[in-house]
Amino acid sequence: MDDLVRISTVLEKAHQEGRNSLLEPEVYEIFKFLGLNIPVFLHFADLKFSAADMAQKVIQQIKSARVVLKLVSHKNIHKTDSGGVIITENKQKSVEEGINKLKSKFSDISGIMASQFIEHSAFSLGEEIMIGSRADEAFGPLITFSPGGTNAEDIANSLKNHIAIDIIPANFVNNRKDWENFLAGSWTWRYVAGKVRGGRKLAEEEEMIRWFEAFSHVMKRFSKGTDSDWEILELEANPLAVSKGKIIALDGVLRFRKSERSFRKKPSLDGVKSLLEPENVAIVGVSEKKMNMARIILKNVIKAGFDKNRLYIVKDYDGEIEGIKCYKHISDISRKIDMYVVAVPSQAVADVLKEAAESGKVNGVVLISGGMGEKSGSETLAKEIQQIILQGREKNPDFVLSGGNSLGIVLQKSKVNTLFIPKYKMAYPLEGNPNIARTAFVSQSGAFVISVLSKMPWLRPLYSITVGNQQDITVTDYVESLVEENDIEVVLIYIEGFKNEDGIRLAKIIQKGTAKGKKIILYKAGRTVVGQKAVMGHTASLAGDYVTAKKIMEKAGAMVADTFDDFSDLTLITCHLAKYEIPNGKVFIMSNAGFETAGMADSLEGSISVEIGENDLKKRIEEIFKKHNLQDIVDFKNPLDVTPMATDRAVGEILSEIMNYSDARAAIVSMVPLTAALNTLPKSEKYPDDIEKSFLKKAAEESKRTRKPVIFCVACGALYDPYVKYAMDLGIPTFRSADRAVRIYSRYLNYLKQFSKPR
16 A cells, blocks of 8 residues: 555544544654664553553563653643653563553543663763654645654754754655755754764764655645645654664654645736836825825826826726826726725725726836734635625736835836825935845835835835735735846845745745845844734734744845844845955955954954965065054054044055955955044035045945955944945945944855855
């Protein structure tokens, strides 16, 4: 009989008994079907047998010196904690006493299991491991690998960045090589393989890969979307004992349910493209009397430079608003509409969308209106809208919806701005910045986009897209289209939750984009239980498990930011440095303050290196010291403290030597701007400084000429904001903390080392 048919039979039997989990002996049988190692065991389901008779059978059939006696119960999962596991000598009296103890202690008992004791150490890393798998709504079947046993959770939580937990989606694995790579990056496997100091090899890769392949095979076969009658929600072996070269299960858990065959009907790529490259735009909800949300959107679209001849208002009004003609119905417009911006009260949304769907003349809807799914009590309206979308696709397969609760979209190339923020509140990114990489910004939260753009006005994405609560088009759908754009070099993503299997889709899209040389920065909200509740209240999304998402997305090729500051810093350095080819991490570091020099040195990590060949360079820079009377107070070293006595000319000449030195691939320069020796303030009657005489202009020119990045830092207050802006306008990425600059550059180099595409 096929092993999968056998498993189905076991699940059917348990279901008929009213169970949604298997007993440990049943899990052992499944492991046996799959050709996996299990101990010799006996299951006494009928407790009418005397303890003496049961003990006699154990001694006869299990030949190990010790045996393990276990409570069998589908209700008592944590048997060790409750005293449901007894290890005893394999002798009549000892086994008999153990069985009687279990019988007397537990009233709710389905049987007693006796198994061979597998010799190993529970306290030696690598000898007890765990393999788990679970069905995940966002990522499909997941395989996890970590230390096992009763201390597994403490070990995993005690180590930095959950390093002891390895996670991979089963659908990410195509062949044996993928499993080998998974093990090669595993913290736990280093101990099993003896790759730690003083360690010894406990088992071969082949032994472990058999377990991975078996679990992956089963989870993929019994998952949502297959033709199986059953879904396995969780399959776990904890611990697995690594003993005498074998990996043997010492416990097993399997939870399941009847299959739920629900699928998300993805929007068409052409429909999504209509919203990314609209040839015409219609707006509904515009007031002819007051400046309401839709009226602000109308004005913003006009100010963005969109052709008025391709702009329409849907309104029962005889006349024009802002010079744009009104049409009573969307069907009255002669052209097919690529982007239909809906900004009406939530109670009117269903009627507006129904008319648009029935017309067959609308491709993409941008639903600004909120209160559909993200607010308690609005679930019925959300379901109605989803039904309207599906019905609309019967007439027009490219009918798609972005939102609701969307803040809007800004498109540089198409000259579209549907954000409803007044222009005096923020500078819209409608013009490019030649100093940065071509960027797309896709965010579930509209407020996140406008906050980042307001804080970093140099960031002017070609696409700024706010998605809202993903009632139809998701963040993943947009990213899928954008990674195909040759113009896009950097993709910024903020996401709160994934729709069904969108997590694994996004990971594969990131993998594909990274292979094309694109750089992707992601912030995943909902790291904590409280954070997940906040996300749910905002956009009605499935927040999912943060650690899982982070590990999978990083493995796929994304830089995952843990904080908003990290997101901003990664965006700053990536958008400016994506145009540079950086073959190694050799960097020269310079400051005019000792504390910064020390702080930057302390922040060196990963792929960054200050070990550059120095003989010729040292002589040339020492000549500069003499020229500027610095020789008595400055020694040449890397990092270099040039002291507050260094002038702009001195700093500029030193930096020029660095940039032209072949062994140095980048420079990080931090200048505390309070020194009188530097020009760090704009020229005015108030200050003797002249920022135009700063070393920065020449530094920017040298950076462009030598194709080597210069990273700058100004670690002082608001008075020096113009100094920062001056550097940024020259195309020099500028930080406000020197140690942060070094750390973020280190992280960027580590990313390049792992994922950069050869040119």
